[in-house]
Amino acid sequence: MKINILFFFFCIFSIGLISFSIQSDPELIEFVVPKKWPKPVYNFAKNPVSEEGFQLGRKLFYDPILSRDSTISCASCHLQYTGFTHVDHAVSHGIEGRKGTRNSPVLINLAWNSTFHWDGGVNNLEVQGINPIKHPAEMDNTLEEVIHRLSISETYPALFKKAFGSTEINTSTIMKALTQYTVSLVSSNSKYDQVQRKEKGIVFTDQEKRGLILFQAHCASCHKEPLFTNSFFASNGLKIDSLLNDVGRYSITQQPKDSMQFKIPTLRNIEFTFPYMHDGRFRKLKDVINYYSEGINTKDRHLSSQLNKSMNFNEMQKKDLLAFLYTLTDKSFLYNKRFSFPK
Amino acid sequence: MKILLLIVTLLFQVFIFGQENSRLQLTPLFNGLPLELDKNYILDDSSWYKFSTCRFYLSNLSFFKEGKLKELDNEAYLIDLEEPTRLFIGIKNMQFDQISFSIGIDSTTNVAGILDGALDPINGMYWAWNSGYINFKLEGTSSQSTEKNKSFEFHLGGYLAPYQTIQTVNLPIQTNSDPIIIHVDIYAFIRSIDFKKSSNVMIPGLNAVKLSSVLPSIFSVLPNEN
Numbered sequence: 001m002k003i004n005i006l007f008f009f010f011c012i013f014s015i016g017l018i019s020f021s022i023q024s025d026p027e028l029i030e031f032v033v034p035k036k037w038p039k040p041v042y043n044f045a046k047n048p049v050s051e052e053g054f055q056l057g058r059k060l061f062y063d064p065i066l067s068r069d070s071t072i073s074c075a076s077c078h079l080q081y082t083g084f085t086h087v088d089h090a091v092s093h094g095i096e097g098r099k100g101t102r103n104s105p106v107l108i109n110l111a112w113n114s115t116f117h118w119d120g121g122v123n124n125l126e127v128q129g130i131n132p133i134k135h136p137a138e139m140d141n142t143l144e145e146v147i148h149r150l151s152i153s154e155t156y157p158a159l160f161k162k163a164f165g166s167t168e169i170n171t172s173t174i175m176k177a178l179t180q181y182t183v184s185l186v187s188s189n190s191k192y193d194q195v196q197r198k199e200k201g202i203v204f205t206d207q208e209k210r211g212l213i214l215f216q217a218h219c220a221s222c223h224k225e226p227l228f229t230n231s232f233f234a235s236n237g238l239k240i241d242s243l244l245n246d247v248g249r250y251s252i253t254q255q256p257k258d259s260m261q262f263k264i265p266t267l268r269n270i271e272f273t274f275p276y277m278h279d280g281r282f283r284k285l286k287d288v289i290n291y292y293s294e295g296i297n298t299k300d301r302h303l304s305s306q307l308n309k310s311m312n313f314n315e316m317q318k319k320d321l322l323a324f325l326y327t328l329t330d331k332s333f334l335y336n337k338r339f340s341f342p343k
Numbered sequence: 344m345k346i347l348l349l350i351v352t353l354l355f356q357v358f359i360f361g362q363e364n365s366r367l368q369l370t371p372l373f374n375g376l377p378l379e380l381d382k383n384y385i386l387d388d389s390s391w392y393k394f395s396t397c398r399f400y401l402s403n404l405s406f407f408k409e410g411k412l413k414e415l416d417n418e419a420y421l422i423d424l425e426e427p428t429r430l431f432i433g434i435k436n437m438q439f440d441q442i443s444f445s446i447g448i449d450s451t452t453n454v455a456g457i458l459d460g461a462l463d464p465i466n467g468m469y470w471a472w473n474s475g476y477i478n479f480k481l482e483g484t485s486s487q488s489t490e491k492n493k494s495f496e497f498h499l500g501g502y503l504a505p506y507q508t509i510q511t512v513n514l515p516i517q518t519n520s521d522p523i524i525i526h527v528d529i530y531a532f533i534r535s536i537d538f539k540k541s542s543n544v545m546i547p548g549l550n551a552v553k554l555s556s557v558l559p560s561i562f563s564v565l566p567n568e569n
Contacts, residue, residue: 046455121473122471122474123453124454124455124474127457130469135472144465170459170463254548
């Protein structure tokens with residue numbers, strides 16, 4: 001009797017051991033830092049990107065299952081072809097057409113971002129995804145419900161097992177998978193980048209060159225190369241929208257000095273990320289340049305010191321600047337099939 | 344068969360409990376009376392209080408003997424009056440005469456990204472829009488509240504300078520009882536609130552800092568009775 005039971009346990013143990021050893025490890029993907037770029041901020045050690053984790057995150061990103069009424073996905077407001085923002089929407093709408101208060105930010109080179117949201121309220125890419133899931137004007141769901149739905153689905157438990165070694169789905173594995181996808185959205189192959197890398201036959205036109213010089217003189221201290229942001233917050237003097245009443249960074253830090261400051265966004269792929277500014281008030285890039293050139297109220301008490309002298313560009317300078325900004329378009333990123341809806 | 348079961352059970356216990364064989368027990372009180380959720384407490388000045396949530400984090404649990412650090416536990420514990428099992432903390436069997444701990448979560452943990460267990464954002468102790476943990480949460484109703492429905496909500500947290508809210512508590516231990524009972528009398532905290540000014544604190548900032556500074560005084564350990 002005793003021997004039989006011992007044998008039985010031995011068998012169970014062996015089967016467990018064998019199935020454990022044939023469970024293949026996820027295939028890790030090395031995160032490549034483009035040449036001369038700074039070190040990423042994101043800590044990959046805690047969540048190394050694997051092919052399985054990336055594909056799971058991609059599937060989640062495009063799946064409306066995350067929203068309460070299963071109508072919208074992350075991609076509803078973050079469309080790849082427009083730099084992962086919501087084209088033509090000043091502010092985005094969530095389920096049931098509920099409107100938010102800010103322009104949906106681009107998802108580009110997030111590995112180098114130290115904070116997220118226009119007010120920088122989110123301190124780590126891994127916890128960013130909780131916001132749209134729970135926000136009443138976005139997906140209006142709960143983490144419990146998302147975990148429940150994914151756990152009873154036919155496909156997800158097996159995908160989580162492949163990526164994280166267990167069919168058990170929790171907040172941590174959902175957020176890590178989403179992060180593996182979003183952290184991989186690297187845009188580093190625009191004409192600007194190709195010129196920097198001195199690729200054969202790629203040179204700036206004279207107009208683009210003049211634009212670059214203007215850009216470096218007037219814009220680059222905040223929109224710092226090569227990421228085209230310095231990751232800080234600033235006030236560009238835009239008058240507060242009395243309906244939205246958005247005071248920006250102050251709502252996070254409660255410090256008066258941060259009032260009306262918003263995150264300095266990257267300008268990569270800016271040709272396609274319209275409308276512009278934190279509340280999407282400018283429809284055309286031309287409007288943005290006009291605003292910085294002669295539209296700023298230089299007496300605004302919140303205005304960043306870099307902007308307190310009018311730039312007053314002439315028409316040609318404006319066109320030059322625009323031409324340079326178009327060199328930040330990276331079609332190989334915007335049309336990269338690896339980032340698109342998983343078929 | 345029975346012997347085998349016994350062995351399996353023993354192995355299981357060793358696996359689960361490790362070297363833990365002593366416990367701390369958190370005992371929430373209100374004005375010296377056991378704190379029960381949804382019970383109406385009436386004070387001498389005829390003000391009344393009813394609590395619906397009392398939940399907080401303890402972390403960086405340290406044990407000292409004659410001023411020397413003997414053991415540091417890096418775990419964060421979520422203490423929740425609603426879940427009696429969450430009122431106990433297993434500790435190693437050792438000699439100590441003082442314990443110290445933080446009320447709340449330190450800044451390193453607050454920026455560490457997604458975390459599991461007690462620190463899973465699903466526990467309702469996490470702000471997503473302003474990433475960070477709520478260190479201490481107390482909700483209920485009171486005659487003192489200026490809200491229409493007499494509700495109050497105190498969600499205290501925030502790790503960014505100058506509004507850090509984490510607190511440290513030092514408690515001398517002059518008892519050898521097991522479990523060691525730590526009283527958490529929220530009376531002093533409630534009395535420190537100016538309800539006329541605010542019956543709600545739900546964001547990091549000066550109010551959260553002021554209220555948090557009272558928290559260490561609500562913890563105490565009684566010496567041995569015998």
